[in-house]
Amino acid sequence: MTVKITFVGAGSVVFTQGLLADLFAYPELDGVHVALHDIDPDRLVTALAAAHRIADVRGVKPVLTAHADRREALSGADFVVNMVQIGMGTATRTDFEVPERHGLHQTIGDTLGIGGIFRALRTFPFLKELGHDIADVCPEAWLLNYTNPMAMNVQYLTEATGLTRVVGLCHSVYWTVHGLAALVGVPFEEVTYLAAGVNHQAWILRFEHAGTDLYPRLHELAGADPELRRRVRFDMLRRLGYYPTETSEHSAEYVPWYLKHDTEIDRLRLPIGAYLGIVAENEAEYEQTRRAIAAGEPLPVEGTGEYAPQIVHSLVTGAPRTVYGNVVNRGLIENLPSGGVVEVPCLADATGIRPTRIGALPPQLAALNRTYLSVNDLVVRAATENNPHHIRHAAMTDPATAATLPVEQIFELCDDLVQAHGDRLQPGLRGVLGC
Template identity: 30%
Template sequence: MNWAHTLMADLAYDTRLAADVRLYDLDAPAATRNAEIGARHAATSRGVPARYSAAASLPEALEGADVVVISILPGAFEDMAKDIDIPAEYGIGQSVGDSVGPGGFFRALRAIPMLAEIGRAIRDHAPRALTCNLTNPMSVLTGALYAAHPEIRAWGECHEVTKIRKQVAWIANREAGDDRYSHRDVAVNVLGINHFTFVDRITLEGRDMMPAYRAFAEAHAESGWSQSEPGADAEHERYFGTRNLVAFDLLRRFGIPGAAGDRHLAEFLPMADYLADPDRWGFSLTPVDYRIRDRAAKQARAEEMRVGDVAPKIRRSDEALVDQIAALMGGAPFVSNVNLPNRGQIAGLPEGAIVESNAVFHGGGIEPVLAGRLPEPLSALVSDHAQRQSALLRAVMTGRGEALYDLFRSDPQVRALQPGQARAMFDRMRAATEGLIPEALKEAM
């Protein structure tokens, strides 16, 4: 409903690639529907039309693949509702609930075995495939691919850093008095982990834009600044829009701006910092019932597109995936922020943990760019999350369910609870995830 259709539109807009796209879904009719929608996008192609087919099995989809793209929903939105609703009863409000905090933790418990299964299938059927993970919690799940297939050539792709690049383009356009620049003209040096990312350098056409950004953030530190998504309706803006007050405040606190959206950034800090008063900080706690209604609307639009009542629109999205693939297939090198195991690209963060920084995509693969080091004590906060994510992944992959509660309890959102409350919440969330966590792991929890 989301990333597949975006990728189809981007492939139709692109003129560099000739793509043979195999779609696989546990829900076979969904894959068939998307193949039909893909064919309608291909009919509008500016280049070589992509070919779409639905595969009957995961091995069939993977055999001989050059590129694998993973976008799944771990469980159902109804499971995600429990991730949100149970912690809310204990005073923990979550704006997203898919990366960290109690919601992100249990989503990871459901999803790590799924990504490990996919990783092993890639090992067996397409061991040299270049693999992009779009699924959250991105850090843990990209790590799961490497745990299942250590030789995998995988990266995690996230569009959150686009937000600060759009802000800088807006600043530059306002100065120029013309819509001269887009986010693609803005270069940033990215440091952190997924959804808890920061930038310490910003340039546009060789100009250092950090002073202009600092002045912009200071001018809007109290009122905030928002930019609507094109085509977004009022309800979407209500639940997904922000005023960037969290990012501006993190700049004040740590000396460099947050690069992800406020709804994600807030979840990495203790409840008292931002989540306890989201209205004050200009963002909402997105309810899962809205996601369910939005899914129904997207299903209706998809059916209209499938049968031809709605025509695909030829336009380039803000996503970088097609540019990354084109570079990997031998096109011009492309620089993008991605999630990869830390091999020294970010000093001070745990070796081997999945971190987010820039990397160069080229015909030889993906090469991380040395990003430097986050300022203290920010580095300590990011490192704490990275260590917890790595330990969570190890515990699930090795079946050490007895280690999970202590990891859950150590999250900044949960630490303020009394031990009895934290244990009760953990046990209720475990029971609510019945059937989606491996039995051996669940018994040891």
Template identity: 30%
Template sequence: MRAKQDSPCQQIDGGKMSRTKLVLIGAGSTVFTQRLVADIILAGEEDKWELALVDIDPVTLDAVNKLVAKMLEAKSAEIPVTATTERREVLKGADFVVTTIAVGGRKGWQTDIEVPRKHGIFQPVGDTAMPGGISRAMRMIPQMIAIANDVAELCPDAHFFNYSNPMTAICRAIRRETGVPVVGLCHGVHHVEGVLARFLGVAEDDLTSYGIGLNHLTYLTRLRLRGADAIPLFHARLDEQAPTLARELAEKTVWDNIVQGRAPRWADDPFSWGHFRRYSIFPCAMDRHAVEFYPERFPGGAYCGHKLGVEAFPIDERISLGDTWYDEMLAIANSPDPLPASYYENVPGESEQLLEIMHSLMFDRREVFSVNLPNDGAAPYLPAGAVLECNAAAVGGGFKALRADDLPPALVAKLCAKIAAVEITVDAAIQGSRDMMIEAMLADGAVTDPDAAASLTDDLLAAHAEHLPQFAA
């Protein structure tokens, strides 16, 4: 965290420093808002910001507003906070706009998992690729374009960040249809750096990466430990584990969504580490996401003798955990008691590095982050304009992508195929076209038979009809 005397204030008005205005759309996210507010408070910057919380659910909005007030009270901090269900009321004058919305909520996410299962398709996440990701895009893209249009009208100079999934399709749609320079942010690469550090048994801050790809399939071409090439260290650690790999896989009955309490092992992410052994390039973000970009290799969800999304990275459990977090948030917010003494320990900061990113943009620090931007020459071997997850410097006024490393032909081919599927997905969502959605299903690769793709598409459209007005005609 940077020294707090570096004020983010942008202007001086009547001798007083003005506050920087941050608008959170989808503020009812179960953890994001809490962690961001914790970041600001723990950095000692409560006098430099004003917050606007936006959520379409008044019950959730009220709870988040109360919780933020308790967080401020617990640290004797003062931040002006506005809470509203109408984003246009607070967008004017915004310096930063952040979206974390999920059209259809966790119920919609669960439907994106359950409907494809009835068609023999098993997904461990279902929010980015495969039928679940495509279905989610149909709900998300129209609403995100509407938000982008409001940003263009009411705060055209604001930095606009999106955390919602499917990241690549949403950012591509906004850029293509509105020209608004949205930037996609995700904790995936930062999180995986920590996982890889624990794999080696080194401090998380000592390991860095460099890569190129799509959100949730970023190929890490460089891994460095305190500045030195760490790739030989990973191969050596894999050599140590190779003799017991087959036995570990045979004994494994459940793959956890996040490995906790021990060092990760090859058997926890066999596809990703096998990929690394072949190319010395690591696919981020681990098997849970990476396998969804390779559905042809896991027919019927078969993964090491188990079902993806069921025994392997159980997604129903992950979705229900979100419900648990939400209930806990409501209980704490609506309780007459102050925050528990342990609250700030249980809700740590480092909310997707957002505070650090905003600092770098405002003060031209030129620090490098993993972000999602259109391909403007960073990877000349990939389609121009395609939204890529890449390394970029946050400089005064925006981001500048760094030149990516070259990739082997097989990985370029995979990315090009997925970029094409995203483009078709965007067309389907904007046009409200059933036929284009079927084509997106086929291009994605999880479904190969046109009739099966049509049947699955119809079931998903029917299940989500209330959130898909563009398909009503």
């Protein structure tokens, strides 16, 4: 039986190319059916052409199809890879420009904070439709989600659609440990590590080489290098005792200590609005790919090390491997709320994807994660209960927003963003509440 993988949001062409380069590198998956779906016809055509180029370079013969109709693309799928970004660059710019007018700084704005809240709210209506389509036309499929805000989206999918085969995937743990291994001068392949927490704010709980704890070496390096100490993650390591995943730009947004203070922004070299540059780069990369295809020029075929192709390979062939996944907390981390979405190691093999029980996090780490999950829960409740007040409650709870703005201005900001995003939000959440 041919394995079918549906890419939803395949018009994210550069990311699609990387995933396909990884997928087509497995000889056991030669002949796989990849169905590409996007609502933008030009991006869909570009994605299909790029897929054919990558298959040719890899020397494989997959079945490649492109679909404007989502249900058609999903029909009979074994795996669904979601990478949709609702509103694209236009909505992202709104998420930055409106808060900036209120004096609220953001660096990335895709996971927590006011940007993460509204990115989730405009994504939820799509996720509900996607979940219902999957339940109708491919109910046994694994939904592998890459769309941010990761933890909010996975929680919403499980609560609003009833899907159970949902795993959120992010490369933050892998690349964090990869970078730390290079920093201490140990080959990544020789490092033993364990991480757990929430997406983009998980914690490296173990970091060892040949049975030796590498954390003292990290502290030593930071003590000797003042430039390292000018990074948020090393500042958090010094104060909390553990190193967080994802970049310093991300990490600064999930706590109340940094972005409110100009002195901290300068000390820690925080690039305000950094994600807007990434959006522009992504748009430029897409145009470059489109022009290369039209001109018959070669495309780069580079693997990404992303988890989705690894999971497909493990579930299809039975080859066991451990990946990090974002899943609903059912006793996995005992001092974080049940029902929230946590990031833990997961075993993937022929039987499926099974998350690892971690136990309890150190209390100072759990305290920060609980605040993160409280924001998530309020955003999800806003949508599932159709309660616009919970949008404001989430913003009031968010550490960076609450540290910067008085409560009346938080309400004004939420009203402005509700109006700015308009019909991207579900109807019951579009009202202006005032203060």
